Amino acid sequence: MTKKLTDIIKEYPDAVRTEKPLIHHITNYVTVNDCANITLAAGASPVMADDPEEAEDIVSLASALVINMGTLNKRTIESMITAGKAAKKKNIPVIFDPVGAGAGTLRNETAARILKEVRPSVLKGNVSEILFISGVSSGAKGVDVSENDKNIREEIICEKIKKLALKTGCVVAATGEKDIISDGKRVIYVENGHRMMSDITGTGCMTTSLTAVFCSVSNDLLLGTAAGILYMGLAGEKAFNEAGNRGSGSFRTALIDQIYNTSRKNIEENAKIFER
Amino acid sequence: MTKKLTDIIKEYPDAVRTEKPLIHHITNYVTVNDCANITLAAGASPVMADDPEEAEDIVSLASALVINMGTLNKRTIESMITAGKAAKKKNIPVIFDPVGAGAGTLRNETAARILKEVRPSVLKGNVSEILFISGVSSGAKGVDVSENDKNIREEIICEKIKKLALKTGCVVAATGEKDIISDGKRVIYVENGHRMMSDITGTGCMTTSLTAVFCSVSNDLLLGTAAGILYMGLAGEKAFNEAGNRGSGSFRTALIDQIYNTSRKNIEENAKIFER
Amino acid sequence: MTKKLTDIIKEYPDAVRTEKPLIHHITNYVTVNDCANITLAAGASPVMADDPEEAEDIVSLASALVINMGTLNKRTIESMITAGKAAKKKNIPVIFDPVGAGAGTLRNETAARILKEVRPSVLKGNVSEILFISGVSSGAKGVDVSENDKNIREEIICEKIKKLALKTGCVVAATGEKDIISDGKRVIYVENGHRMMSDITGTGCMTTSLTAVFCSVSNDLLLGTAAGILYMGLAGEKAFNEAGNRGSGSFRTALIDQIYNTSRKNIEENAKIFER
Numbered sequence: 044m045t046k047k048l049t050d051i052i053k054e055y056p057d058a059v060r061t062e063k064p065l066i067h068h069i070t071n072y073v074t075v076n077d078c079a080n081i082t083l084a085a086g087a088s089p090v091m092a093d094d095p096e097e098a099e100d101i102v103s104l105a106s107a108l109v110i111n112m113g114t115l116n117k118r119t120i121e122s123m124i125t126a127g128k129a130a131k132k133k134n135i136p137v138i139f140d141p142v143g144a145g146a147g148t149l150r151n152e153t154a155a156r157i158l159k160e161v162r163p164s165v166l167k168g169n170v171s172e173i174l175f176i177s178g179v180s181s182g183a184k185g186v187d188v189s190e191n192d193k194n195i196r197e198e199i200i201c202e203k204i205k206k207l208a209l210k211t212g213c214v215v216a217a218t219g220e221k222d223i224i225s226d227g228k229r230v231i232y233v234e235n236g237h238r239m240m241s242d243i244t245g246t247g248c249m250t251t252s253l254t255a256v257f258c259s260v261s262n263d264l265l266l267g268t269a270a271g272i273l274y275m276g277l278a279g280e281k282a283f284n285e286a287g288n289r290g291s292g293s294f295r296t297a298l299i300d301q302i303y304n305t306s307r308k309n310i311e312e313n314a315k316i317f318e319r
Numbered sequence: 320m321t322k323k324l325t326d327i328i329k330e331y332p333d334a335v336r337t338e339k340p341l342i343h344h345i346t347n348y349v350t351v352n353d354c355a356n357i358t359l360a361a362g363a364s365p366v367m368a369d370d371p372e373e374a375e376d377i378v379s380l381a382s383a384l385v386i387n388m389g390t391l392n393k394r395t396i397e398s399m400i401t402a403g404k405a406a407k408k409k410n411i412p413v414i415f416d417p418v419g420a421g422a423g424t425l426r427n428e429t430a431a432r433i434l435k436e437v438r439p440s441v442l443k444g445n446v447s448e449i450l451f452i453s454g455v456s457s458g459a460k461g462v463d464v465s466e467n468d469k470n471i472r473e474e475i476i477c478e479k480i481k482k483l484a485l486k487t488g489c490v491v492a493a494t495g496e497k498d499i500i501s502d503g504k505r506v507i508y509v510e511n512g513h514r515m516m517s518d519i520t521g522t523g524c525m526t527t528s529l530t531a532v533f534c535s536v537s538n539d540l541l542l543g544t545a546a547g548i549l550y551m552g553l554a555g556e557k558a559f560n561e562a563g564n565r566g567s568g569s570f571r572t573a574l575i576d577q578i579y580n581t582s583r584k585n586i587e588e589n590a591k592i593f594e595r
Numbered sequence: 596m597t598k599k600l601t602d603i604i605k606e607y608p609d610a611v612r613t614e615k616p617l618i619h620h621i622t623n624y625v626t627v628n629d630c631a632n633i634t635l636a637a638g639a640s641p642v643m644a645d646d647p648e649e650a651e652d653i654v655s656l657a658s659a660l661v662i663n664m665g666t667l668n669k670r671t672i673e674s675m676i677t678a679g680k681a682a683k684k685k686n687i688p689v690i691f692d693p694v695g696a697g698a699g700t701l702r703n704e705t706a707a708r709i710l711k712e713v714r715p716s717v718l719k720g721n722v723s724e725i726l727f728i729s730g731v732s733s734g735a736k737g738v739d740v741s742e743n744d745k746n747i748r749e750e751i752i753c754e755k756i757k758k759l760a761l762k763t764g765c766v767v768a769a770t771g772e773k774d775i776i777s778d779g780k781r782v783i784y785v786e787n788g789h790r791m792m793s794d795i796t797g798t799g800c801m802t803t804s805l806t807a808v809f810c811s812v813s814n815d816l817l818l819g820t821a822a823g824i825l826y827m828g829l830a831g832e833k834a835f836n837e838a839g840n841r842g843s844g845s846f847r848t849a850l851i852d853q854i855y856n857t858s859r860k861n862i863e864e865n866a867k868i869f870e871r
Contacts, residue, residue: 079521092422115644373701
């Protein structure tokens with residue numbers, strides 16, 4: 044089965060480079076530059092317009108939409124809803140990253156509202172955010188995974204993800220020690236990545252952008268989501284080998300380099316992706 | 320003629336380092352950090368205040384103003400207009416980059432409004448944006464040059480740029496395979512640059528910032544604009560030699576390094592700038 | 596006395612890595628990514644929410660608050676005040692960086708309002724900003740130190756800082772050729788750093804973030820502030836040795852690397868910190 048997954052996924056990067064899909068982002072101002080650069084590194088084209096007045100115009104040009112609620116305000120929340128509805132209507136993938144869900148009322152209500160009003164195609168967060176939305180955790184520590192949530196057993200997380208996928212109709216992905224992705228029926232595990240990835244900001248956001256990139260060229264959103272997470276994990280491992288000893292500034296640069304240099308050989312030899 | 324242009328332009332970097340002009344930016348939040356760093360790398364000083372309430376105060380301290388509409392909203396549109404008018408009144412160069420012109424009504428109307436109400440000194444965009452404003456293209460693909468526009472013949476582009484310059488009173492620059500700059504009478508071509516520059520975000524925005532930097536020390540805005548585009552192109556070529564094989568993250572870092580290390584020798588030996 | 600200061604301060608990085616404090620930032624969109632990455636490089640966890648509606652919720656999770664007024668608008672000013680008051684009530688350190696104080700009415704009034712309504716724990720700016728708030732300078736050149744202020748005698752600056760500390764109840768720090776920190780009684784000088792640090796954007800903002808990081812694990816805010824400034828200065832020196840000859844892009848990456856690699860040995864051998 045592993046072979047089958049990688050055989051499909053290893054075709055995605057070339058498809059991106061051929062189609063050069065436009066990925067619309069309504070995202071936070073902390074990691075927006077990283078998201079744009081990772082989208083370009085993967086061969087797609089990013090656009091980051093966030094005013095409600097142009098949300099629909101930009102969606103009409105796009106092949107996928109990222110809604111990332113890392114920094115929120117009234118104006119951008121409206122843009123997220125408007126763009127999200129337009130994207131669903133146009134039938135392009137909507138990837139929702141509920142950054143910081145659990146950290147406060149505004150975030151919690153916004154996440155709930157987006158899930159209800161937009162009905163995203165993919166819900167992708169860290170394990171704390173996803174567990175909070177599942178109703179079983181007090182949520183992230185700010186925007187990072189909490190220590191408590193690191194100790195929850197894998198089977199429990201997996202069960203919660205499947206249920207949440209069925210309830211919301213989203214492909215649900217929770218990133219953590221292992222990454223778990225499910226559409227409610229199938230469950231995919233990704234075990235690539237490196238712990239240094241949590242020493243820089245934006246790894247999660249960039250993974251979300253990559254997920255949108257690959258979902259835009261895949262007709263299987265479960266695999267498109269797994270691909271985004273897998274390629275970022277592989278890049279993290281190679282970036283660590285390349286630059287980890289120099290420090291987190293160099294690691295960040297190397298991470299984008301490695302997405303730029305994504306190769307079939309690397310996925311064939313190093314992918315740890317399993318369906319169970 | 321080539322010699323004459325480079326002889327003038329090669330003096331600009333030292334003038335910048337001596338005068339350390341303050342360059343006010345009202346710009347997007349995607350590439351703002353890159354714009355600040357490239358401005359500093361060239362020896363000038365950036366300031367990025369974008370609230371309408373302080374637009375005039377900051378302009379009063381500045382030697383040039385960048386209006387970059389990469390990300391737009393009601394508040395920043397007002398700042399652009401207010402700061403732009405104040406800068407024109409003060410008689411400092413106003414460089415307008417109509418990012419994403421053609422991508423939707425808000426952008427199209429804002430570009431038209433800035434051209435009419437501010438009357439910028441320089442209008443600098445990619446070839447799709449400039450052709451859209453000229454009325455001959457359906458505009459950019461999001462914020463990138465469209466495939467269609469890549470195939471329009473150079474003479475046609477050149478004619479449109481000259482006409483647009485005469486109509487608007489701006490120096491008009493369109494960047495693409497070749498970069499074309501005109502004030503309606505003279506036309507300058509720049510043929511430096513590297514295609515890897517389109518693999519990172521912000522190359523266009525950084526070029527706009529550099530254009531403002533050099534216009535602030537030049538009494539010839541046509542040459543100041545050509546200088547911004549030329550130095551970025553030269554830096555792109557050297558950055559590719561330095562770091563291109565590592566990937567787009569490293570290339571981005573090297574690009575700023577190369578502006579920091581701008582040398583007379585490089586422009587003397589490698590500049591491809593022509594007046595026709 | 597030097598020995599005593601470094602002996603205390605050299606314990607801080609380990610304390611940060613153990614406690615992993617959450618540092619809330621309401622800051623500018625120019626250098627926000629650098630601030631997040633430097634906070635992570637030091638072993639703490641950054642969060643950058645800036646909407647007034649969630650200001651109190653996020654503060655309730657945080658161990659320190661940064662208020663950086665690099666880019667201002669009505670919405671974020673309200674967030675700064677609300678978050679600042681909540682942080683003071685919760686008794687966590689509030690570090691205020693009055694970026695661009697002196698550059699215009701909005702900034703000047705906002706700085707005054709924050710000092711009065713929030714009463715920050717630490718006021719940290721460049722020497723022009725601090726002198727402006729002291730009433731003895733016309734303020735920064737945009738966001739950089741003015742040439743005039745570079746020539747003011749050290750003793751005069753020191754006197755002004757002490758007085759301002761007594762008047763405001765803040766630990767006051769002014770960065771410049773030498774960095775001076777005082778709580779009104781004690782005065783600490785830091786003489787580390789490298790002039791290349793002013794060739795990139797965000798060095799001041801990152802220093803403010805580090806100050807918040809170290810204040811969150813120290814019960815002595817004077818030393819916590821000195822530690823933020825000292826570790827940044829040491830990192831600047833090492834980054835220059837590492838990457839200075841390559842250019843400002845590489846220097847910026849190396850600066851974050853060096854904070855990530857902060858070592859006891861470096862502070863023991865190279866710290867130039869004095870109490871007078």
